[in-house]
Amino acid sequence: MTRPPAPRTLADELRAxxxxxxxxxxxxxADLLSPLPGDLSQLATxxxxxxxxxxALERLDTFTLRVAEALAVAHQPCPAPALAALLPGGEERLPLALGTLRDRALLWGRDDALRLVRTAQELLAPGPARPSPTGLGPTLAETAAGISPSRIQELLAGAGLPPTHDPVSALAALTxxxxxxxxxTALLDQAPEAARAVLDQLTWGPPYG
Structure with a gap:
């Protein structure tokens, strides 16, 4: 049987x-019904x-919201195995959470190319000027925006990674x-105690520092 084409937009997925x-x-x-949408494109919008x-996010259970948060900071489209790697201990519950997000039109795309709707990304992915209500810190790209290329190369070396020719490939290596x-985990096990203390503060306190 021929596999149907992958959806290119949320509207495509709704049509299927x-x-x-x-x-x-x-x-x-139910808020999507007021006023009544004229077609599926309007419904998707x-x-x-x-x-x-x-x-819709407020009505999610805790784990499903965690999945949405992870998708918000992941490179998209995100394969399901890569998403699972961001959610240690949650592999068994992941299919149900993805089903909920998909059913509620917060997520679209096949399991090998998952996409969170853009507005959910904007709401859940944090930034220095817009802290996330979920407590997530800034993305790596946002964090590195004010760092010089030479300092990024120093970070690569400190992480045991080979040097790169430009900041873009350096960020890709760190990601x-x-x-x-x-x-x-192996890298953190080698970190000094003071560094671990800072990471603990960022984990359980405000994720900026």
Missing amino acids: RSDARLAELLRAR RAGTRTSVLR GLFADRDRL
């Missing part, structure tokens, strides 16, 4: 849904508005390290 699944979405997010997305749980 059965009437029963569309009805399930409207039951879960309304599902991505800030007010509606905020309301790969941070996404690899085993490599990152």
